[in-house]
Amino acid sequence: MELAGARVLVAGATGALGGDLARALAAAGARVALTGRDDGRLQALAGELGGAPARAADAVDVDSVRSAVDAAAQALGGLDAVVVAWGVVAFGPAADADDAVTEELFAVNTLAPMSLVRAALPHLADGGAVVLLSAIVADAPTLGMAEYSASKAALSAWASVLRRELRSRSVSVLDVKPPHVDTGLVDRALAGEPPRLPEGHDRGEVVTAVLDGLREGAREVVLDPRERRLVRR
Numbered sequence: 001m002e003l004a005g006a007r008v009l010v011a012g013a014t015g016a017l018g019g020d021l022a023r024a025l026a027a028a029g030a031r032v033a034l035t036g037r038d039d040g041r042l043q044a045l046a047g048e049l050g051g052a053p054a055r056a057a058d059a060v061d062v063d064s065v066r067s068a069v070d071a072a073a074q075a076l077g078g079l080d081a082v083v084v085a086w087g088v089v090a091f092g093p094a095a096d097a098d099d100a101v102t103e104e105l106f107a108v109n110t111l112a113p114m115s116l117v118r119a120a121l122p123h124l125a126d127g128g129a130v131v132l133l134s135a136i137v138a139d140a141p142t143l144g145m146a147e148y149s150a151s152k153a154a155l156s157a158w159a160s161v162l163r164r165e166l167r168s169r170s171v172s173v174l175d176v177k178p179p180h181v182d183t184g185l186v187d188r189a190l191a192g193e194p195p196r197l198p199e200g201h202d203r204g205e206v207v208t209a210v211l212d213g214l215r216e217g218a219r220e221v222v223l224d225p226r227e228r229r230l231v232r233r
């Protein structure tokens, strides 16, 4: 996909990676629309990006997600790509997990991206792209993070089927599986204390890999464990 001129909705734009991705896409010439939960930070980013269309939505409110998608498509005259970068984390042994916390994890990390993509598909041009931020734990479920790992593994499984089903429209589905990155996500955990985490991976490398993956129509961004760098395939 050619990023210059591409019409891209970034969901979770108020977050660290979502904000970085929105800025990088705009710098690459994309026409960016934004959604996020915190309206103050969302409008500040929209202003920073020269008045990008922006509408707040809560991922657990399907109607607000659909409204944000429709508003973005209307403002941009359709969509060429959607990037879903919202997410929440929680920590602790599986046996002690709180049901309400687990429900929120799956609502935000798994169900809401599915809802957003379903709402976006009628607006998405053939040859377009869907980008979903799952996580390395989708492939390597981690102790003390059973529910977060499961929510991301479920999203990843869904993405792999979606990719095959959208082949007839030449829409690519890029599943981004970053390792730990120091964005403050773990400090905003819904519950629990994080286990000992590896040193945070370079944030800029994640953003560059996503943009390159979009350009190439890649399937995945994953960590090469030996080289400790992100690769696309």
Ligand SMILES: NC(=O)c1ccc[n+]([C@@H]2O[C@H](COP(=O)([O-])OP(=O)(O)OC[C@H]3O[C@@H](n4cnc5c(N)ncnc54)[C@H](OP(=O)(O)O)[C@@H]3O)[C@@H](O)[C@H]2O)c1
Pocket (backbone or CB within 6 Å): 012, 013, 014, 015, 016, 017, 018, 036, 037, 038, 039, 057, 058, 059, 060, 085, 086, 087, 088, 108, 133, 134, 135, 136, 177, 178, 179, 180, 181, 182, 183, 184, 185, 188
């Ligand atoms: N950081 C890492 O180590 C890492 C590693 C692998 C994967 N990831 C994934 O990458 C994505 C971005 O993470 P990040 O590190 O950039 O974290 P972040 O800075 O905490 O961003 C999280 C984003 O999710 C949004 N969000 C949370 N609950 C929401 C809800 N109910 N409705 C709407 N938006 C909601 C936040 O919105 P507000 O700020 O507006 O509330 C924020 O935009 C997540 O999916 C995360 O799981 C991160």
